[in-house]
Amino acid sequence: MSDLDFVSGGKPIPVERGEGPYLYTPDGTEYLDAGASYACTPLGHSHPAVVEAVQEQIGELTFVDSSYPVQAREDAYAALVAAAPDGLESAWFCNSGTEANEAALKFARSATGNSRIVAATRSFHGRTMGALAATWKDSYKEPYEPLAGDVEFVPYGDGEELAGAVDDETAAVILEPIQGEGGINVPPEGYLEIARELTEEAGAALVFDEVQTGMGRTGSMWACEGGGVTPDILTTAKGLGNGLPVGALAVSEWVADGAASHNATFSGGPVVSAAVAATVSTIVSEEWPAHAARIGDYLADELESRLGDSVREVRGEGLLVGIEVKRGANRVARDLAMNQQVLALPAGRTVLRLLPPLVIEEPHADQLVEAMAGVLGEVES
Numbered sequence: 001m002s003d004l005d006f007v008s009g010g011k012p013i014p015v016e017r018g019e020g021p022y023l024y025t026p027d028g029t030e031y032l033d034a035g036a037s038y039a040c041t042p043l044g045h046s047h048p049a050v051v052e053a054v055q056e057q058i059g060e061l062t063f064v065d066s067s068y069p070v071q072a073r074e075d076a077y078a079a080l081v082a083a084a085p086d087g088l089e090s091a092w093f094c095n096s097g098t099e100a101n102e103a104a105l106k107f108a109r110s111a112t113g114n115s116r117i118v119a120a121t122r123s124f125h126g127r128t129m130g131a132l133a134a135t136w137k138d139s140y141k142e143p144y145e146p147l148a149g150d151v152e153f154v155p156y157g158d159g160e161e162l163a164g165a166v167d168d169e170t171a172a173v174i175l176e177p178i179q180g181e182g183g184i185n186v187p188p189e190g191y192l193e194i195a196r197e198l199t200e201e202a203g204a205a206l207v208f209d210e211v212q213t214g215m216g217r218t219g220s221m222w223a224c225e226g227g228g229v230t231p232d233i234l235t236t237a238k239g240l241g242n243g244l245p246v247g248a249l250a251v252s253e254w255v256a257d258g259a260a261s262h263n264a265t266f267s268g269g270p271v272v273s274a275a276v277a278a279t280v281s282t283i284v285s286e287e288w289p290a291h292a293a294r295i296g297d298y299l300a301d302e303l304e305s306r307l308g309d310s311v312r313e314v315r316g317e318g319l320l321v322g323i324e325v326k327r328g329a330n331r332v333a334r335d336l337a338m339n340q341q342v343l344a345l346p347a348g349r350t351v352l353r354l355l356p357p358l359v360i361e362e363p364h365a366d367q368l369v370e371a372m373a374g375v376l377g378e379v380e381s
């Protein structure tokens with residue numbers, strides 16, 4: 001395979017097996033997976049608690065639709081609602097992040113009776129027509145227009161601009177508490193509070209898209225908890241089933257009361273529900289968010305001191321880490337993979353993104369830092 005295949009997303013690494021933070025090729029080469037396939041395996045690859053729950057469920061009952069009470073589904077709801085921020089007492093399961101955001105935008109519209117959506121520059125909310133309309137990047141949108149209408153963009157992190165955009169015709173403000181795809185952008189202190197106050201005053205729904213930031217990644221179960229702000233709707237997916245395809249949203253009472261007809265055939269299927277219940281309960285009971293906070297601090301400190309001037313900035317929260325590099329992030333990711341057997345992800349042109357499983361320990365962090373130093377050192381010399 002050529003460079004071009006890799007740069008455009010393909011990786012010439014035939015993956016056969018995964019265990020914890022490592023992936024293995026058929027010849028036994030070990031790769032440290034610091035991308036976790038976009039944060040989808042917070043507990044590491046093939047975590048025994050999740051594997052066992054899924055194996056048991058698929059053998060017992062693979063699928064019935066959500067009109068039947070099934071224990072696995074009820075366990076998943078209970079686990080998610082218990083783990084959700086206080087005040088978000090109703091949940092609905094779907095199959096992906098974009099679908100969770102579609103539901104969020106629909107519920108915000110039906111509950112408020114308004115249509116206007118306020119979204120942020122550099123946002124990413126998914127690839128279906130509604131979530132895509134609230135996504136910033138033109139190249140994702142233009143070939144598919146017209147998308148869902150009535151979306152206004154404001155500069156991410158700017159409270160004054162947000163205040164100018166939110167009024168009593170606003171249905172929702174949708175924000176990532178820390179932006180992922182857009183470059184690991186941490187908003188200024190107080191920004192989420194401002195969004196909370198503005199939406200409350202206007203009677204609009206505040207939607208936090210925690211598809212990437214949730215499930216303990218930033219050092220608390222949800223990034224909004226770190227900021228002390230509870231939205232009306234929280235969406236999640238990616239790591240929710242530790243690799244099984246599932247998304248969800250948790251909503252406050254007024255949003256639940258105002259939700260109109262909506263559903264999906266596979267909503268809360270027994271097998272993904274078993275994965276969700278096992279993943280969420282393991283993350284909560286084993287306190288992996290606190291571990292992510294500790295290891296995240298260690299990793300950021302080590303990256304900063306070891307890499308020094310060879311990078312522009314290290315930023316993020318917990319194990320959601322962005323490294324602003326001085327050359328193409330795609331190139332750095334490729335060199336890391338091919339020369340250091342470390343897998344990372346770009347987030348835009350110049351930001352390298354690390355989303356390792358929450359279960360990494362200091363030696364894994366050290367391996368990551370050494371690999372980065374190796375790759376960036378080659379450039380300096």
Ligand SMILES: *Cc1c(COP(=O)(O)O)cnc(C)c1O
Nearest residue numbers: 096097098124125126180211212
């Ligand atoms: C990945 C992502 C999505 C889309 O999730 P899919 O499961 O790919 O549809 C939405 N929002 C954020 C913040 C994401 O990182």
